[in-house]
Amino acid sequence: MSTRSRMGRATLVAAAAVFAACSPTFNWREVPVGDAGVIALLPCKPERATRDLPLGTESIPVEMAGCKAGGAIFAVAHARAQSAEQAELWLRAWHAATRSQLGDVPVVESPVVLARAASSPAPARLDTGGNDPAAGAAATHVLWFAHRRLDGGASVYQATVSGVPSSTDAVGTFFEGFHIP
Template identity: 35%
Template sequence: MFPNLIDRAKRRIPSLAILCLLALTACYPAFNWRELRLEGTPLQALLPCKAETAERTVPLGGASTLLHMHSCKAGGLTFALAWANAADAAAVPALLSDWQRASLAAIRVDPALSADPAYRWNATVAGASLAQGITARGTDPQGQPVQARAVYFARGAQVFQAAVYGASSDEVNTTFFDGLKLP
C-alpha cells in the first residue's frame, strides 16, 4: 500500500513543481518600484527596476556638458533619469530648451516642435524651480515607433530629465513622475 502511494507521489512531484513555478511567476510584478537617490544631487526618484548608470559629455547650452544617466527597462518600457550641472543658473532655461530639442531629434521628431503646445504637458516636480513636460511619438534608432513622455526640470544650476519611452499607462506615468522630488 505505501509503495503505491510513494510511486504516485513521485509521479506528481514534477507537475506540482511546475504549478508552483507558474504561480510564482504570475505573482512577480513587472514593476518593482524602488527609491533612487542620484549621487551628486538632491533628487529622489522612483524606478520600477534596477538602474544602470553611465556618463558622457554632450553639447548642451552651447557648451560641452557632462551628462549623468540612469536607466532601466521594465514591462516593455524604458525609464530614464539624467542630470547635469549648468555653468550657472542663468544658463538653465537655454540648456533645458536645447535638451528638449535634442531629445526630440533623437526620436526623429522635428526639434522645432518643442515649443508647440500640442507636445507640452503640465509637469510639476516637488522642489524644482522650473519644470517643462513634453510628449511625442517618433522613431527609435532601430526604426521602430516610440512614444516618449519626459519632464525637464531644474533647481539652481542643476538640470534634470526624467523620461518614459514606450506606451505607458496613466498609473505608471503617475507613479514615476510623481515620485520625483527635490527636497
C-alpha cells in the same frame, strides 16, 4: 531518475512558476539621482551610466539611471550646472535636441508644477502620441526640471519614458514620483 528527484524537480518548477507569477511588472523603487538629494521613483532596478552629451556649443557629463518595464524604457538623466543661468541654457539646449530627434512627430508641450523644483528654468513636459514602429516613431514622454543646490549651482534633470507602458498610470507614477529636497 528516482521518483523523489522528479518530485523535487517538479516542486522547484512549480515554486518558480508561483514566484514568477507574483513578480510585478512594475516594481517601483526609490532611486537617488545625482548628488543633490533628488530621488526618482523607477519601476525596476536601474542600470547606471555616465556619458558626455553635446548641448549647444558644450559637451557636458550626464549621469543616467534607467530600466525597461512593462514594454517601455524609463530613464532619468542628471547634469550639474555651475549656475542657474547655465542650467537655463542647458535645459533649453536639451529641449531643442530632444525636439530635433523627434523630427515631424506631433508633440504636445506643457508647463509643469513640480514641488520644490526651481522656478527658473521652469519645469516643462513634452508628450508624443506616436507608437508606430514601422514609421520609426515610439510614444515619448519627457519631463525637464532643475533643482537649486546649496552651493549656488543647479542640477538639471531629464526624465523620459519611451514606448507605451502596459499600465496606463505608469508615466504619471514615474513623473509624479520625484522627491526634491
